[in-house]
Amino acid sequence: MGGQLMLGLESFLEPISRMTVSIPGLQQLAENSNVFLTAFLTLALLVLGMFLFEAIQRKNLPPGPFAWPIVGNLFSLGRYPYKTLREFALKNGELLYLRMGSIPCIVVNSAAMAKEVVTKHDLQFAHRPTKLFSYILLNHKDIIANSYGPSWRHLRMICTSQFFTKKRLSSYEVGRTQEIHTLIKFILEKSRSEDRVVNVPFQLKNTATNIISRMVFNKRLFVEGEGCNAKDAERYQEILKMHFTSYAIFVISDYIPCLSFITRLQGTRERMQNIADTIHKKLDEILDLEGREQRRKNLNEEEEANCEKDFVDLLLETPSHDGVGTLDHVTIRAVVLDMLFAGAETQSSTIEWVMAYLLRHRDVMQRAQAEVDNVVGSERVVQEIDLEHLPYLDAVVKEVMRVQPSAPIGVNHESREECRVAGYNLPARTRLIFNIHAIHRDPSVYDRPKEFDPSRFLNASSEGLQYQLMPFGAGRRICPGMPLANINMTHILAHLLHSFDWDLPDGEELDLVERFDGITAPKLRPLMTIAKPRKPALLY
Numbered sequence: 001m002g003g004q005l006m007l008g009l010e011s012f013l014e015p016i017s018r019m020t021v022s023i024p025g026l027q028q029l030a031e032n033s034n035v036f037l038t039a040f041l042t043l044a045l046l047v048l049g050m051f052l053f054e055a056i057q058r059k060n061l062p063p064g065p066f067a068w069p070i071v072g073n074l075f076s077l078g079r080y081p082y083k084t085l086r087e088f089a090l091k092n093g094e095l096l097y098l099r100m101g102s103i104p105c106i107v108v109n110s111a112a113m114a115k116e117v118v119t120k121h122d123l124q125f126a127h128r129p130t131k132l133f134s135y136i137l138l139n140h141k142d143i144i145a146n147s148y149g150p151s152w153r154h155l156r157m158i159c160t161s162q163f164f165t166k167k168r169l170s171s172y173e174v175g176r177t178q179e180i181h182t183l184i185k186f187i188l189e190k191s192r193s194e195d196r197v198v199n200v201p202f203q204l205k206n207t208a209t210n211i212i213s214r215m216v217f218n219k220r221l222f223v224e225g226e227g228c229n230a231k232d233a234e235r236y237q238e239i240l241k242m243h244f245t246s247y248a249i250f251v252i253s254d255y256i257p258c259l260s261f262i263t264r265l266q267g268t269r270e271r272m273q274n275i276a277d278t279i280h281k282k283l284d285e286i287l288d289l290e291g292r293e294q295r296r297k298n299l300n301e302e303e304e305a306n307c308e309k310d311f312v313d314l315l316l317e318t319p320s321h322d323g324v325g326t327l328d329h330v331t332i333r334a335v336v337l338d339m340l341f342a343g344a345e346t347q348s349s350t351i352e353w354v355m356a357y358l359l360r361h362r363d364v365m366q367r368a369q370a371e372v373d374n375v376v377g378s379e380r381v382v383q384e385i386d387l388e389h390l391p392y393l394d395a396v397v398k399e400v401m402r403v404q405p406s407a408p409i410g411v412n413h414e415s416r417e418e419c420r421v422a423g424y425n426l427p428a429r430t431r432l433i434f435n436i437h438a439i440h441r442d443p444s445v446y447d448r449p450k451e452f453d454p455s456r457f458l459n460a461s462s463e464g465l466q467y468q469l470m471p472f473g474a475g476r477r478i479c480p481g482m483p484l485a486n487i488n489m490t491h492i493l494a495h496l497l498h499s500f501d502w503d504l505p506d507g508e509e510l511d512l513v514e515r516f517d518g519i520t521a522p523k524l525r526p527l528m529t530i531a532k533p534r535k536p537a538l539l540y
């Protein structure tokens with residue numbers, strides 16, 4: 001077949017070369033032209049072949065945008081892939097097919113399709129794709145990157161049945177409340193200082209991180225003072241910086257595995273290994289697992305019974321999934337990183353978005369504030385018990401998570417075997433992306449989907465919203481931190497609204513523009529505000 005192709009080309013080129021030999025001085029040029037022409041035509045046939053191959057492969061796959069040879073749709077989704085994918089879906093249908101490099105992907109863009117996929121194919125798509133950096137950093141021993149199997153099920157079970165339970169969460173209420181009071185005191189002092197401007201996301205990230213780190217390993221990582229060691233705070237800042245830089249590195253073999261030699265030639269693996277080693281070392285210094293185990297061994301029975309356990313204590317005494325000994329330190333370290341990375345930015349950016357939308361929609365801010373005032377009064381501060389009496393604030397948080405989900409395309413799932421979804425045949429190792437941004441704007445579910453209107457969620461039942469509002473994902477892999485996030489976010493917001501009136505600094509324009517870093521979509525420009533104390537702020 002290849003030989004025939006070349007023969008055909010030669011006979012096509014012969015008359016052209018005969019034409020040129022008779023012109024003196026152009027002999028060399030003619031020979032060169034032949035070579036270029038041959039190369040050009042071969043390349044053109046190769047590209048044509050690839051398009052034909054793509055077209056044949058696409059038979060009985062869901063519709064989707066045009067995919068380039070080799071790279072597929074890798075570079076055609078723009079800065080906000082979820083918005084581009086929604087546009088494609090409006091033209092092509094609610095289930096899209098893409099090729100990211102050589103990796104097949106399906107994208108779910110509507111609530112009905114999310115329900116179809118989760119109810120019928122959740123188990124098939126319960127795996128995670130392999131990414132070089134998460135493999136090197138976590139060895140797939142954590143929860144997020146771990147594929148479906150005994151080890152993931154075991155960790156997940158500990159999370160849901162022991163750590164994120166109602167009882168355990170309420171036992172950490174004191175710590176959470178202290179962190180929120182620290183935040184309010186900071187804003188109060190700021191409001192009295194000369195530079196009154198509050199960098200909302202920065203403060204919120206500190207609070208969210210401290211709440212999680214106190215629950216997970218009983219240490220504060222921000223703001224010096226009781227329980228916060230300056231060295232640990234510094235170590236954590238370095239971990240964050242290195243993690244952020246490494247995630248931003250584009251690894252071609254994550255999308256075109258046969259090009260892994262390029263990744264090797266670039267020395268990417270070695271660079272990532274060095275970064276991961278430093279992150280592990282710094283985290284080990286913060287956690288001090290050996291020291292912790294030693295201290296616990298020295299406790300007598302009474303001390304052991306009275307000692308308050310954090311998540312790391314629970315993990316240290318948990319048998320490993322294969323029943324041989326307890327969980328190893330590498331696994332514990334990986335789970336701790338999951339909690340810190342998955343829990344802080346998602347919560348703080350959601351609260352920042354809520355504040356931004358409230359500043360844009362003053363009537364909504366007044367109504368939410370009036371609700372909190374009504375329940376709490378002005379003689380005491382907000383308590384967690386108040387949260388269940390704040391349905392309007394709850395609806396505001398839901399509506400902000402609808403229009404501005406903090407993880408707009410969630411985390412990729414992957415299948416291991418061929419399967420049939422909505423009548424289409426999908427190859428093994430197809431990635432599944434829930435386009436949460438598009439699902440939240442599904443016109444068959446939401447009236448005026450582009451409009452910000454919290455009252456659409458007043459009196460809405462959680463079951464009814466299952467596949468229509470899914471900022472935390474859905475199915476087996478749904479975010480285990482959801483109960484904690486829901487309490488934290490409403491609790492912090494109730495305090496912020498109860499204690500302060502909020503405004504923009506003079507001359508500051510409010511925008512609602514996001515940036516997308518591959519997983520989360522925080523506000524592009526940090527929200528800067530002025531807080532004016534109300535009477536309850538003086539109670540802190």
Ligand code: HEM
Pocket residue numbers: 143144145156212338339340342343344346347350406407410411412413471472473474476477478479480481482484485
């Ligand atoms: C507003 C807050 C949060 C949002 C919007 C959010 C969103 C998500 C999403 C979309 C997923 C992927 C679900 C899927 O694969 O379908 C996820 C997974 C996860 N989240 Fe969250 N999350 C939040 C807070 C938290 C918190 C506070 C924690 C823990 C402290 C946490 C821990 C995790 C973990 C461990 C996973 C992986 C679950 C698995 O793979 O089985 N998240 N989250």
